[in-house]
Amino acid sequence: MFWDKRFETMDRQELRRHQLEHLNITLKEAAKSPRYGQLLKERGVSELKSLDEIQRLPFTGKQDLRDHFPYGFLSVPLDKVVRMHSSSGTTGNPTVVFHTKGDLDNWAGLVARNMYMSGLRPGDVFQNIMGYGLFTGGLGFHYGSEKLGAMTIPAGAGNSKRQLWFMRQFKTTAAHILPSYALKLSTYLAEEGLDPRKDLHLKYFYIGAEPHTEAMRQEIERIYGVKAFNSYGLSEMCGPGVAFECLEQNGMHLWEDHYLMEIIDPKTGELLPDGQEGELVLTSLRREAMPLLRYRTRDLTSILAGDCPCGRTHRRIARFKGRSDDMLIINGVNIFPMQIEATILAMPEVGNHYVIEVLKENFLDRIHLKIEVREAAFSGTLPALESLKERIAAALNTELGVHVKVHLVEPGTLPTAEGKAVRVFDKRNQQ
Amino acid sequence: MAKHLSIFVENRPGKLDGITGVFAQNAIDIRAFSIASAGEFGILKTLVNAPDKAYALLKAGGHTVSLRDIVVAIVDDAPGSLRRLLTALGQAGVNIDDSYGFLLEKGKSAAVALEVDAPAKAEAALRQGGFTVLSDAEVYAL
16 A cells, blocks of 8 residues: 555654755755855855754745756766756756756656555556656656556557557556546547447546646546546656645645645745645755755645545645746646747747637647737748748747647737737636 | 739638728729638738839738739730740749739730749740730739
């Protein structure tokens, strides 16, 4: 039932002692990075006597990672680094996170802990229906399930026909899948005349990387006859594995032996008591290559009260309520509107009058960009317009890693920008 | 070189209204037009009696518009005459980007407006082939 019983069920007091010990180790290691070295020296912080003293440290944000790109937060020599992961694009520097061998091992251990908690065992067949590459979702689960000892099918994202083929041929019992893709795949199964409950062997789904409702989870469980578990993570802390649901499916245990969590008021930065909704702030306690102190995740949640009947002592966080910044999650890929704007402004043929709409189409997210054609650059031929449209789409695809549907519109048809105009209309929840 | 207007238009009901409205209010005479669509948007090309004025008016009205060179030739309104014209251009190695034709006098003559990759070469080839190529003033007075 437990992958790592000692840590998963550790007495709260002992857990806090463990946290303080590793917080101080982390501080010492973080001080070796150029950025934290300077910062901790300025603040005169070395050893902390209690966990509460962490409030003496300033927050770290995504912008700090960008400002000190690429190695400003690296705490070990480069010859200890064995991997990096990165956010999409090149606009304003992507956030890059480095890993030592130890980091990868700890990360795989956390993911294995989560999968084991859900019931996965050696002998199970795990199909990883998630993008591999710089995105942490694919590789994170891949190494976790291998560590656990389940046969792992690195299927990657998309291609329903092939996913189904794997599921049938190798009797897949577990899958890591975007909730929206799970619904899309179910329509394909229906078209094929298959009932996933009878014709497949699925038991566990790990759903994450994008926000979804409780109703959506229950729908997925009903269609596939599986238990679907929520997963949370962010590349800055390693990737998936930071928090995960147990069999109770009531909130996600945030692994406090690896992360110190705080909930703050996103506006004032003030610490909020357990139970109150705010922004999740995490300090890594075991990360070697790039420990981060008081990192603002921008994810809004709250800490659930009370002990969990499962016996794990790590506190649970509630389903995420949204973000305290303008980040968009498009089929699991994190995108900032600023990336779109920078890409558009680099193209002289189009103006800066544009609107971004995000819609659900056949269960998946789709970004639509409506952009006015600039009069000065209009040569008057149809092929030139079609080529312009394709070039905009290609440039955005390169920057964002997702396909954007581009619509060229006449000047004056989009709302005029006044001050900091709202250009992003996320209509996914209105559909 | 004679010019016609090329105007970017979204492919939606009523979108041409704004353009034809500008023409109507300013006594601009449309001689001929063609519309090419690429799904959500298209291009309206139109030959008018006062292209510079029309261009300025449309531009002031916020439209995306450009003036493009055209060659206008007169053909007989008889079977086979368009073919003769195209052969003349083809043999001269001229490529046609866009074209439309309109009747001038039934049974006698029609005009063909051509947007080509090499206008000067096209004019020479057409004249050599026995076609009348209109001057700018003649085009706008049609």
